Amino acid sequence: MSNLKRTPLYETYKDSCKLVPFGGWEMPVQFIGIKQEHEAVRTRAGLFDVSHMGEVEISGPDALALIQKLTTNDAEKLQVGKAQYTLMCYPDGGTVDDLLLYRTSEETYLLVINASNIEKDVAWIKEWQTGDVTVQNRSDSIAQLAIQGPLAEKILQKMTAQDLAEIKFFSFKENVDIAGIPVLVSRSGYTGEDGFELYFDAEDAPFLWKKIIEVGGVEGLLPCGLGARDTLRFEARLPLYGQELSASISPLEAKLGFAVKLDKGEFIGQAALLKQKETGLTRQLIGLEMLDRGIPRNGYTVWSGNKQIGTITTGTQSPTLKQNIGLALVNIAYTQIDQEVEVEIRGKRLKAIVIPTPFYKRTK
Template sequence: MGGLAAAHAGTCSKAVDRTRTCSPWLIPCSRAGNSERALADITSAPLRKTSLYENHVKLGARMVPFTGFSMPVQYSGVTEEHKAVRTACGLFDVSHMGELEMRGVYAGQVVNYLVTNDIGKLEDGHAIYTCCCNPEGTILDDLIVYRATKDRYMIVCNASNHDKIAAVFAAAAKEHCEFVDRTDETALIALQGPNAMRVLDKAGDVRHVLALPAFGFADARILNVDVTIARTGYTGEDGVEIFCPWDDAPRVWEGLMQLGQEHGIKPCGLAARDTLRLECKMALYGNDIDETTNPLEAGLAWTVKFDKGDFVGREVLMNVKEHGVRRKLVGFEMTGRGIARHGYPIKSAKGEVIGAVTSGSPSPTLGKNIGLGYVPVGNDAIGTPILVDCRGKDVEAVIVKTPFYKRAK
């Protein structure tokens, strides 16, 4: 989320207890904990497990360290899982994501100051994608902000950024509103693909959910579990993300897997999630965006609303807007034999290094090798030939229109 603040150390206490049960976040709950952030690689800290860990193991998933969790990278294979989401439906465990709540009379004003998009225009039961920047105008995280009521908001952030985002929202809340970290009590399951809503329809009375627009959300009861369902995702397909109590997630997962058999459902891992989002040019924090990039050069200018009033980073971003960006995030296809990977140098057709690859992979849908990367303005036009230095070998590529894939409406 997928989805999701200046860091202020010491504002959030740590908790690692995953035994608690609680109602979904739209239903008030008195207990809350904070997620323990870890790095995306193996560290000395033991890997944490989502409540679906045993389900993944039983399904034969290959488990890998990811943001401090042991997460499924794939089950039957990346290509098969990817194509299932494009043609049928797939089920993802994204319980490593962070869920933060801001509530109180001034909660909306505080959240709106911390993000670039205008949540002041949100209605109850609607969400919005946004960036969260530091005073220098670079991206601390990309988030989804959900408005439950005018006095209650949920922020979903990336797992790797949980601590710094939780810290800034907690610090900003202070006397103005209440901050609650719901990460440790909330599981998140994504059901994505053209058949996703057919599967969901069999899980309970969700007629009101089926009628929701993109980024709409509502409470529901499926498989005898109270959940919150949002019409959001990180795949470019129709589908939902289901917030449910931590301990109830296995029941929801198993029920959806069973109901989805006739609709071609497949359990899907992080690798397929990555290729799906790449085809749609959905930014991945840590690769395509980070604290060295700003929303305007990352193609996220549409998330920056200068007319809403002041927000963190506004002055710097306004200056960037007035003077223009120096580089842009572009998409490219490899025309030569090679796969672009994160960090590979991008060169001009003459061989001069002009940028770097941020994301790259074979595209199961297109049957081509694709990638994203930053290049200087003037080298960003569609059709511009470039070279990608793949481990010392210059491979030909061309800048193309993005997204690489867009589903038919």
Template sequence: MSRSTPLREVHEGLGATLTDFAGWLMPLRYGSESAEHNAVRTAAGLFDLSHMGEIFVTGPQGGEALDHALVGHLSVLEPGRARYTMICAADGGVLDDLIVYRLGAEEFLVVANASNYERVAAELTERSRGFQAEIDDRSDRYALIAVQGPRSQEILGALTDADLPGLKYYAGLPGTVAGFEALIARTGYTGEDGFELFVAGEDAVPLWQEITKAGADHGLRPAGLSARDTLRLEAGMPLYGNELNAGLTPFDAGLGRVVKFGKPGDFVGRAALSPLKDVPPRRRLTGLVARGRRVPRHGYPVVLLTDGTVVGEVTSGAPSQSLGKPIAMAYVDTNVSEGLAVDIRGSHEPVDVVDLPFYRRSM
């Protein structure tokens, strides 16, 4: 049985197509996913992300515990700021990618993917032994609502006294939105400006309705996981299970910069990761644009046009609204960059290598 977020009935009332995602019944789309994608690029979209995990870390050594458990240096994070980081296994494999917010001197919020947060909470509990730190998985009590797109600040500004213009990217502050207590964070997964609101589960429905009203004249529309996936793909952002998994290290994924060897003390994965930092990986995460109209998808082989030699594998692919062509991310051998094709169900469809991200917002 799939779990439901507090907003399930709202989605059903909006005519959403619901789908199982990581054990959660989530809106895939409400109508046309292309229209939802475009709304986020040009106006704003409203997302239910309550399936994400919220794990609180408190105590005088909360930062040190996270420094030990994660690959990032979180103890130096200023209150009110956030970092993108990862939790790795002892062998260096990525167990999840995370955003960590420092809420106060002794309080952190770790946001984990729906598919992984139970494992992450268990690992954090295990790894924080010996530190004066408490791990509390509050995922079931929190809802997460995101407003993403160039008009997000205008829309939310009408509902809050919080200083949104002063809130930097990757920062978060406590406040009230439409009268509901929320952690207001300027983060997202769409490549646009936007906000993520962490609220109590029981406030999710009325808050969603207030935001919907406030956004009515600004082109805001509800957007599902399908649009979220094409938005993040255009923005070149990794998705756990596609670009990241336990068989890959942060260096394999081209994200070695998140591993902070300079921090004090040992951390889980250091011994395995340390020798890798100067070794060029065999494959590199690469942006591909198809010349034709068929779409490269997760798991399809990347091949040489000349003789069909397999030189990589697609991790994510979709038709791109912004480019008008199919796009894909793929792990491709570092010694090839042209003459490539994707094996789309037996047919070798030519692709061009481009720099990531595919889409960058103007401003």
């Protein structure tokens, strides 16, 4: 794995976790165990190193115009101090990437993009760059931690004078003093739980990681790897690029229409997405629960009778629900709730049923 990139925290945790290649990075998949880390986030709190994610700053008088051209959501409605989930599309409606967009000033935006897509995304943005606008890839200088779970606010509050309750969902504050470190604190997450993303100077990552684990350990916080991050986001039906989204899967097919504003000004992919909506989708993402014994995995085929109708994008035994469940991209004729289908697992076609998503939703 010598050719893989490493986050500023690699030396801090390399001897206390299992490392795997992910999107060109050497990342921890687990520390204690995926199920234990998953349960910690659902019931207490977990800390994730997500410094592999990319950060691109777009600034200048024409920054908003560029972002409106590039993204599917309506950035014009985004106030300073607010964040927005959005996507970039190709002209044919396929997905370049999904991302978080932060408006840090009247003419400055921070785009948080997927680790495996950094070079591709930056090239795509620059390809469409026009007018008085500066595009700066800040990925190498910014570290990102995510503290997630019902006790996330209580733990982080011990380390700052800032009233964290003032930071509402999909809002953020810059230069918050966390244990003496200036941090952009954002309230969102990729787990289905309450929590915060912390953006700060990469040099401060080892100190802040150790400090949060020290303070949070009293409340049962665990360091968490990509394994638990994946099972948590899957239960909440949050997409993973490369599985639920790709250059060949549109946001509408992935059931992300809430982030696609077809009535705003012109944007890349708009015509193709409009056509999909007007003529009707031919396929869409659904949730499945296995009726027979077996776990649906990414790439397994979905059938109705002798007809292959789709493919599993993500599947596992849900640590929270204790059920074998999956997400699948299937022919639109087989998306009705309670419809029975089959999943081919190790050469056998096993019964499954279409169920509502998200599979998990926190109650408060």
